[in-house]
Amino acid sequence: MDADSFHRLAKVLADSGEAISLQDMDATFSRYGVRILLDDLFSSNICAQVIALTAINSAARSFRGNVEVIAPFNSILIAPGFEGISLTEFMSWLGIGDIAMETAASWPTINIGNPSDAGPTPTIRPWADGWCFGIGNNGACTTNFFAPACVAAGGLAVSEAFSILRQDNPYAGRRNITLSLWSVASGTADVNPPEEEVPSVSSAWLVGLGHLGQAYAWILGFMRPAQNATLYLQDIDVVTKSTLSTSMLSVTSDLNKRKTRIVAKWLEQRGYSIALVERRFDGAQRVGLNEPQLALFGVDNAAARRILEGAGLRFVIDAGLGSGYRDFRAIRVRTFPGPSEAAQIWAADNVTTNSSQAIAYKTLLAAGADPCGVTTLATRAVGAPFVGCVAAAYVVAEFIRHEMGVRPVGFIDLNLRNPHDIDAGTVQIFAPIN
Structure with missing residues (x-):
């Protein structure tokens, strides 16, 4: 196998000694995946959309396309840079295809918004509010949009799903995590900056x-x-x-x-x-x-x-x-x-x-x-x-x-x-x- 063709996350199984061969590595890793559930909030909330787009994008790459997305029919994106594009088009760009229900049945679920039925698998609820983000029930997606926090929430959710699949943390999928991009050094994880418009991106x-x-x-x-x-x-x-x-x-x-x-x-x-x-x-x-x-x-x-x-x-x-x-x-x-x-x-x-x-x-x-x-x-x-x-x-x-x-x-x-x-x-x- 060419080193420049190696899937960098599947490599965990080879390097840890769990897989006895690269074929064994591929067979085991092919069972990894995640379900992403989106409710009606996804259609109208930019924070929820950026979290979802990040989670879908990073999960598709992490799990070789093993992502099942359950979303409102014909969802159209409003996130900056994606306005007017359908969720289906975005998934096609990533190469995400149809997933058999029985294949996804045991995968952890990332629940963005408040879907009524997350299913029987462990559920991860990412959220972002201004400069704050996290997973669990301590927060919710608001209209206070700050892109870095939304992207962090999406990435954190997929990381938590990976921990569930790996069974490397007994609290994964069951814990509340709240972090802040503003008050990192102070250790206060639930504050936003004073009311001030976020500046545009400079050179x-x-x-x-x-x-x-x-x-x-x-x-x-x-x-x-x-x-x-x-x-x-x-x-x-x-x-x-x-x-x-x-x-x-x-x-x-x-x-x-x-x-x-x-x-x-x-x-x-x-x-x-x-x-x-x-x-x-x-x-x-x-x-x-x-x-x-x-x-x-x-x-x-x-x-x-x-x-x-x-x-x-x-x-x-x-x-x-x-x-x-x-x-x-x-x-x-x-x-x-x-x-x-x-x-x-x-x-x-x-x-x-x-x-x-x-x-x-x-x-x-x-x-x-x-x-x-x-x-x-x-x-x-x-x-x-x-x-x-x-x-x-x-x-x-x-x-x-x-x-x-x-x-x-x-x-x-x-x-x-x-x-x-x-x-x-x-x-x-x-x-x-x-």
């Missing part, structure tokens, strides 16, 4: 357009660009089959196309002006006088991250994700300048997780597979788009907080297996950038 760099970068763009697509704002999109890679399992904007027809072009098309259709930078972010890069001085970083290599403070950017928000089968749901967000320098944090190169001793990879070797190819396969990161969506929500929210002149959050640490255990801290010295 910025999006560096890295894979898992995280496309999640940033997915969120920004639901938001208004400021007048004369330009997003600078920087990446050198093309879409591979593996990309489809983690990245929110890439579909089969995009294979072998540059990621910059895919993301640019998506954002231009939603009113953004775009500049393409198709070269590596390296030590030679310097931001021009007329270019934005703020960047959302989504790269996964230490070499680029250690020099991010040397390019002339005045404010950088970086997100990193776990890469092993145990920690792939871990999220860390940092802002720069911050408590530590990037050059110190990433002084060493990435340490890759090598699962080549797992039985599935030994089976490959025994069958005569190329050892170098097997090692490459074993060291590829585990990943899931629902993790990227939640991480991106914190990054974009921090971008907006910065535009509002609020003291930055220096770091955010959480793991979606236990999202209650969030840790964060503010930057102590802060001078707003005019």
